[in-house]
Amino acid sequence: MNKDIREGIKAALPVVLGYLPVGMAYGVLARAAGLSIIETGAMSLIVFAGASQFIAVGLLGAGAAIVPVILTTFVVNSRHMLMSSAIAPYFKGQPLRNLIPISAQLTDESFAIAMADTSRITGRPRYVIALQMTAYSAWVGGPIAGALFGTLVDSASYGIPFAMTALFICLLVPQLRTRAHLVVGAVAGVLALSFIEILPNNLYIIVATAGAALTGLWLTEARRESAKAPEGAPAGSVTEAEVEI
């Protein structure tokens, strides 16, 4: 097997560990909301967007019509615009036949894994596609298992509710690489906590992300200004302006 593909599959395995039980839980909820086993699997296969699938089966269970569910899905998944923009520069010049599968399967988890070490994704579409396809397989397999057998394991035990949080924490730590990143992370956290109960449909994620990244931009520009002001030296590059912890 191609080395990029092998490494991509390996990089996805921690996500599989999280997706399988969460997918099973979704499968059980989907059945409870009146979806057939095939429909439960088909939604994962066709849509592949965890948070919005949970919300969709919740709405369907409550008797919602098709159009409101689609609109809600759009709002929930609009946060991927920022992630897609942030990862896009690493695929500069890639043909559409690579960009389509990469973007179709862009999830919070695969985005975070890919961005943890951008040297591994640059010019390696196969690595990214293999990573995402592996996660996708778990996201389709888990719900089918859940729909068929109920949850094989109690999804509230064995620390399963904490699996995704642990994954995200481990991916967050290496991103806190400068003081500015630390501030941006803190701002995002405070904004997320402030808006989570106010905004519906996970919109707090996009608001917190955009607000915090704008704060980071402002910090970087302010530092560049103050670096250049005293001696009238030319503005430093982004990396020079950042301060190592």
Place this chain on the structure above:
Amino acid sequence: MRWEMLVLFLGMAAVTFLPRFLPMAYVSRLTIPPRVKVFLDYVPVAVLSALVVPAVFAADGGGVGLEPRLLLSAAAVFLFSYKVRNLWGAVVLGMAVYWVLG
């Protein structure tokens, strides 16, 4: 499968695909202005923090909740991740600590 479910899934897929695909298609073909690049550079840390902080600190029904089980599990994973960059280890450790404290 009921046809209205198929319509629903295809509709959901379309509105999920567009925000994932359009920026990828355009941004990967542009020369990005420096200020936009700085902004995009901060997106990963911002997204991850926006996902992690509420998962650890949000109380049901709003506000900040300090649940020892969540805080200790998160602290263990944070320290481990700081020392050892191993995703598997972090997930397994986090699940184990959370389970033991339950």
